[in-house]
Amino acid sequence: MSYENRDMVDKILASRGRLPRREVPDSKLSEEGGCGVTGFIASVPVRGRHIFTPSVQMHNRGNGKGGGIAAVGLSPQDLGVTQDVLDSHYLLQIALLDPKSRPEVESFGISPFLDVHKAERIPTLDDFREIEGLEIRPPDVWRYFVRVKQDALDRFAGENGLESMAPRKVEDEYIYRNSFRINQEFYASLGEQRAFVLSHGRNILILKIVGYAEQVGQYYLLDDFRAHGWIAHQRYPTKGRVWHPGGAHPFIGLNEALVHNGDFANYHAVREYLAQHNIFPQFLTDTEVSVLLFDLWSRTFGYPVEYIIEAMAPTTEHDFDLLPPDKQRIYRRIQSGHINSSPDGPWFFIIARNNPEENYFQLMGITDTSMLRPQVFALQEGEVQIGLICSEKQAIDATLQSLAAEDSRFCPIADKYWNARGGSATDGGSFIFTVADAGRGDGSKQLVCTNKFGEVVRTPDNQRHFKSSLDLSTQASTEGVSSAVEDGLAAADLSGLKDYCRRSLPHWSFASLMRLCQELEVRASSSDDLKSKAIEVLTYLNDRLISTGGKKRSSVLLAVRDSLSRIFSASPGLDESAGGIYRHIDWSTRDTLRPPRDGEGLLVVNARGFPPEGEECDARLIVRAYELGWKRFICYDYTGQRFCGCGLGPNSQGVRIDAYGSSGDYLASGMDGLEIIVHGNAQDQVGQIMKQGKLVVYGDVGQTFMYGAKGGETFVLGNAAGRPLVNAVGRPRVVINGTCLDYLAESFMAGDPLNGGGFVIMNGIEFDKDGNVLEQAMPYPGSNLFSLASGGAIYMRDPYHRVVEAQLNGGVFADLGPADWELILPYLEENERLFGISIERDLLTVKGERKGYQDVYRKVQAITLAVLAGAKPRSEH
Template sequence: YTSEIAEFAEEESAKHRDPMRDSLTIDELIRMRRYINEHSYERNKHLYIDRKHKIAAVMSCGKNFGTWKTAGRVIPWQTPNAPNNIIHVRLATGSVVEQMNSHPFAKLHTALTHNGETTNFEALKQRVEQFNLSPLASTDTEVAALKFHLIADEWAYPDWAVFESLSPTTGDDLALLNENLRDQLESVQRVEFASSPDGPYQYLCLRHDPYKKVTERVDLKDPADLRPNVTAFWKDENGRKKKVFTMIASEEQAIKKMLKLLDKEGLIDGAAADLTLSSSGMISRYMYDDDSKVKDFQFIDRYGKPIDLNGYGQHYSIRRAKLTEPERDFKGWERNYKIFITKELEKLSFNDIHWLLQQLVESADTQNRFEKHLHILTWLRDYIRTINPGKKAISSLVDMADYFIEKILDRVNKGSYAGYHYYSRKAGLEFDEKGNYGRTLVLNAEGFLAEGTDPDYVLAAFLNRAYELGWRKFIIYRLHGQRLVSTAVMGSGDTDDVEMDVYGSVGEYFGAFMQGGTIRLHGNAQNFTAMCMHHGNLYIFGNAGKVCGYGSKGGKVFIMGNVVDRVWTNSVNDCRTQSLEIMILGSATKYAGESLMGGNFFFGGMHFDEKGQLRLNERPYLGTKMLGGASRGKFVFFDPENRLHEAQYTHGKITGFSDDDWNYYNQKIRETFQLSNIPLYRKNDGEYLNVEGKMVEFNRDVFKLIVPKGGLKGYESH
């Protein structure tokens, strides 16, 4: 860096060294650096572009920063003691598969890896070539890496300007920002918009400043939110050292796998994230000392606003903790478990809860006790986030519930419950057990592939085989990303008699193409949930992902969390089947209900915090462009503080509730609250909801009904 060269020259000058020994002046050093920076690419093109087999494959990086491209060889785990060592084996998928095109692409103090495609490759290429940064590889990823290097390292753009250069804020989204920030963003766009990437893309970037002793991960994605991502946080400040982890993946099961490995190695306590969300862009920044040890952290969003992580409490590893018998006698607590847990959870220790849940599993010696104890554990899994945990981290309590649900379902393998049959791929046997309506198939999903057509190896195909053998009731657990867990794979007609409880990390297309039946997911769903649903009942006690409900014709869906973009696009309320009824406790982001042709929707716009307190989201609807091109359908939002902005529903209009509308939504909103463990309190002939510690009266005045304006306006909203 020029600053380092200048500092070195000043130090040497202060020592009054002999000028005859200093063969280079500071000006000459600066010119040398500029020459290396500006001409190294064009002087070495012959090693890359014009050769069938490239000679050079790995570029050297800056200070305390190394990239290892292994091309399938042994990974050099004995890496230097630097804050950043990137080890990556992903080859390019959209261009020539060779070492030079493998990710990441690293420059002096930046590196970038890419999922997606850049459709305006030439525009980016022309921009970086203006500054002698011609790409040497034949993939669009390096062009993006060069631009990131240019703006984030060479020019040192502010954080918000880096995001705006690679993922510009446009249209109605600008209207949601304050005026000063809007002017700043537009000033960057006037310079960089023509060369900002276009198409579906997610960039994971590393930026390193060895002189300020800062290293950071920059998460960038396309402004239309076309690429999926899941971001998770784990934070604990109760031990000797402050610990914080942030992870990002395209699907949640990857994050869960990483958390389990971190817990196994003792780096964290518990294998569940404190916070999971879908980010539109953020920076995870870490500051380190002279010994390359991280000493502090900062998270900021794409506009430079700090992301404050709450104090999530003390964590606990159910897999590594030593259990001791508690002094208190808890005999009979399970008879009134809801009251007991709600009142006592704040005071109970992790050891107490560990003991109680383990006793539930060990005492499930009859089918009646098994069913009752599984019900208690499932209730705890679904609603633990709605109860004050005291000083304990809710994530660790969720992890404990998941752990003991797996343990109690493992007991079915012993064959002691006549109403249940157990199957796992570990048995290595072909499944040919005949089912009947009274028995339940308990299916351990461990080892099943995520997708395919062979029922011996693929979960969705196996469910079809089980259905043909007569099975109608299912409990599926230990899922790890398997796709299309749905009644859709069962036969060619209606499946109204199917009932399914699902535990674990489901993959995409959960509940998609349903032709009837009831499915309950005790956890988070992912992208394309309820896609093309015809009819049936789908209950999700967690978040869901992108493009939920696309092309649906009917069905009832409850989601006890947030959803992302493009939910129920191109859906219709088909009068020949079950009405389309959607109940979401949280919020959606962008493009909700595009080209919608019917259906009734409720968005609560709420979440539970780390103390189990019900709180409002930033807005009932988090983004813009709802109901673009829609002709029918009704969106109802809980908005007691009038947080909805008119820029969010430019393609819709607020209208009053008719008596019929309110009678219908009154029932559905109450059902949403009941399914979310949210009580309504009676006072002075009214009913009240406790939100953020304040009592909000439950009546039609705190809800907004939005319907489409109609017409073609909205199709150009992209």
């Protein structure tokens, strides 16, 4: 900041200290841990109802004691004002905990100083009890469109020495302090709590209740309320009795709303830092201090977003070394000034924000440096664009499904899903979706996704989405498909048909693809043999990252998955008299479960509708079915149900579960013999304490993959998020074709790999849109690899030796000999069979040249550390 700015900053902060305030306790009111957070922003306004489904699906991340939503980029029609008023006026929303307090609130904080363009009680349901499960009446909320009266503003600027500041900034500050005054008078934690300000920014609003987030929308009638960006939060306060929603998220800065998942270890230090800047929290939660920090750094100090993110989640260790020197210099300054106020502990923020000066809306997600909370980002581009940030991928899918059901410009599957790497030199642990005018002169907007460093995240160009209205007329061109399917299915071996599909898919129109699906579906209904073949072909198209030509991969997946679902659901129920091996069960027919009869052998489970956990969940159904004698399962239409494959007990060899859809956390955790195939991305805590069996994931896996695993074979097509294989022992054997965020195989103790122990093969590759294998920029970007490991090994494809000693933290590079290659080769061969990643062409070929295995792969093994072996020196007495 320049010196004039500094002078102004000092004046602002000093004058804030003169605001009267009450003493409040300096500790948090209630502990709250993680929560469910979800948000999205689109290039077109979308209705509030689309935040409902993801909120409902994340009930198990909250406890119904606090839910809130924020909306940014609102629709003037829905608010009954003109666009001009919406842009220029502050949208002040006040929650009246005591409905009778309104005249007092208005005469204290509104009428003397503010010009009110419009004031209204926002409409609600007549009776909150119409909403099932809502126990506490949400507050009446009054909404005011206001500007500060000129004389009040002049007096304010004069009293505080802010005359030279831009008038709008002075007005912003005025509004901010006015809300502080109102809260001090009518709220102030532990005082008499009669009313508080929910939000006061421009073109942004917040509502919150004691209940679940979606009930906010139901009660305040937001079903059809339109906005570009929405965020929702399910709170999990540990305190049992909560009578008002003051502590619920989101919290407001000025023009930004923040929701938060996690909790700080250094709440007190952050508070102290804020107190030094004359900023005093009033609601006593981590989330409130987070948004106060953001507002201080953004509005008062004027930091660019990149620096704010750096101050929140500092770049450390190896990542810091990778930064260019000028960035290191600036970041070092930022860190030395802000490290004591960086939120410490697990946290993940989603921020919705309006920048009225530069006329854009933003949605950003920031993860802490250690990546301790779950987070998934997603992007969909096309005629309309949407960016999504959630705690769980299934919430993203739920949002998109809800949108697509209403508006065919959205597709139920995103074009791209990914995780951020906290405090990193690669993406900075943050992604920002910015919606701004598209420059087409018609007021339309476009969305751009960037990371912390401003690098743009794109989906492949020149591909289009499928729209049901188009394409289907061109039947003639699809005739060839029909005969190819006929011939392909007649052959004993399906590789011919798969090959045909792989070669044809890039050139096919959507009509041809639909034709293929239809042909397969029709034939699937005629016999079990053709059905299993049809499933195999469609599954191949679903699993493999093959070229889709000019078609969006998400649309191809949609067609294929819909087709699969139709084939699955066409299987006869357990109470129907029909022959064949397939039997179908779903939530409504769950009571028909019985042992398999003659010839029956495959139970198809529709997971939709099952609760994600508890005695009634689908995972328990699978256990009961297994106890009754079922061995083969296809589970589809997952919407985040957890624990798939858990509870079968030891020696479950011969059982196989195929999981389709958005499978949930703790999949395969505890598995001891069976085989699970995940046809898509897997979630967090997958394969915990896994002992034996085989797990294949045709996608990415989430946080703490195979924590404490003892064995088993695992093949992952994509990346793993943070902390895979921590504390793994025994003989787990794992192939990860992508890479990991950080902390791979910390405290790995899996014996001697050449002698029956365990290892991880990490290929560090990815696929381009044409299905070609590419090398990732870094085979392993994290600062910690194999920390404190005492056994096992990592085999890493790193032909350019990009991974350096500094990243190893207890491990050492070792010679990779013929015995090692002999050990890992069978796993790479299985990897080739499963994913089509060729050892010769893809893995051992570097820049077009075939290399020897020892030139491509490197081995990291444990060294005997003095701290690990032997007794510790006697501690002091």
